[in-house]
Amino acid sequence: MLKIGITGGIGSGKTTVCKVFETLGIPVFYADTVAKQIMITDEILVKGVKDAFGKESYTNNGALNNKHIAAIVFNDANKLAKLNELVHPAVFRAFDNWVKDIPASVPFILKEAALLFESGSYRMCDKNILVIAPEEIRLQRVIQRDGVTAEQVKARMDKQMSDEEKIKLADYTIYNNETDSLIIQVIRLNQMFLNMH
Ligand SMILES: CC(C)(COP(=O)(O)OP(=O)(O)OC[C@H]1O[C@@H](n2cnc3c(N)ncnc32)[C@H](O)[C@@H]1O)[C@@H](O)C(=O)NCCC(=O)NCCS
Ligand SMILES: Nc1ncnc2c1ncn2[C@@H]1O[C@H](COP(=O)(O)OP(=O)(O)OP(=O)(O)O)[C@@H](O)[C@H]1O
Known part of the structure; x- marks a missing residue:
């Protein structure tokens, strides 16, 4: 079974691309979603987060206070490094456990992670895909999706590797702009991975 990493800057459309792969029957591990789940369920991690970012990192009923943590880490490089x-490491372990349960008949799986290249986890994948969209489109899409300001989105963009750097590390690119068809690009890659396996 091939392990394919998929990444892209904030708002590039990596989750949207993964949803298309899912409709083709491909299992997807969403690292960002799992990260937020284990930040609630893993007791050692919960203690680490509270020690680093304060008790306000969780609400009274134990939910993650994303806004509180985001306001700290996206304005302080040292705090972001601490969070990462x-x-x-906990997300890497969760991925290894998830992979173990995938039936051998599955030809390939996707690991979707915002920081695939930055965290080095791309090295554990057989191939890696980069989703690219123009910065202005990404900005507008995230403002609309999350109801946040341009400054808040730019603060995250600034903490991520540039597309120029990521292209050097990626095996394939998907262009999620207004001219190239996302579905055709996904179908082509899907066929290629099926032929590889
Ligand atoms: C800081 C947190 C609480 C903010 O939560 P929020 O719901 O606002 O954002 P969400 O997790 O949905 O991420 C949205 C996007 O923000 C960007 N982003 C998130 N974490 C990071 C990070 N550590 N560094 C740079 N960009 C990031 C990515 O583009 C991501 O796709 C959350 O992102 C978090 O816990 N991040 C640390 C875990 C992590 O590194 N996740 C990403 C890869 S596993
Ligand atoms: N081709 C497209 N046409 C129109 N809207 C799109 C397209 N691709 C993505 N979007 C929208 O843009 C927003 C961002 O896309 P998506 O959530 O897939 O990006 P992402 O890379 O996973 O973002 P993040 O890094 O924040 O997790 C979503 O609201 C999505 O519905």
Whole structure:
């Protein structure tokens, strides 16, 4: 079974691309979603997050206070490094456990992660896909999706590797703009991975 990493800058459309792969029957591990789940369920991680970012990191009923943590880490490089240091090893372990349960008949799986290249986890994948969209479109899509300001989105963009750097590390690119068809690009890659396996 091939392990395919998929990434892209904030708002590039990596989750949208993964949803298309899912309609073709491909299992997807959503690292960002799992990260937020284990930040609630893993007791050691919960303690680490509270120690680093304060008790306000969780609401009274134990939910993650994303806004509180985001306001700290996307304005302080050291705090962001601390958060990544706490969360990423736990996400790597969760991925390894998830892969173990995938039936051998599955030809390939996708690992969707915002920080695939930054965290080094792309090295554990057989091939890696980069989703690219123009910065202005990404900005507008995230403002609309999350109801946040342009400054908040730009603060996250600034913490991510540039597309120029990511292209050097990627095996394939998907262009999620207004001219190239996303579905045709996904179908082509799907066929290629089926032929590889
Ligand atoms: C800081 C948190 C609480 C903000 O939560 P929020 O719901 O606002 O954002 P969400 O997790 O849905 O991420 C949205 C996008 O923000 C960007 N982003 C998230 N975490 C990071 C990060 N550590 N560094 C740079 N960009 C990031 C990505 O483009 C991501 O797709 C959350 O992102 C988090 O816990 N991040 C740390 C875990 C992590 O590194 N996740 C990403 C890869 S596993
Ligand atoms: N081709 C497209 N046409 C119109 N809207 C799109 C397209 N691709 C993505 N979107 C929308 O743009 C927003 C961002 O897409 P998506 O959530 O897939 O990006 P992402 O890369 O996973 O973002 P993040 O890094 O924030 O997790 C979503 O609201 C999605 O519905």
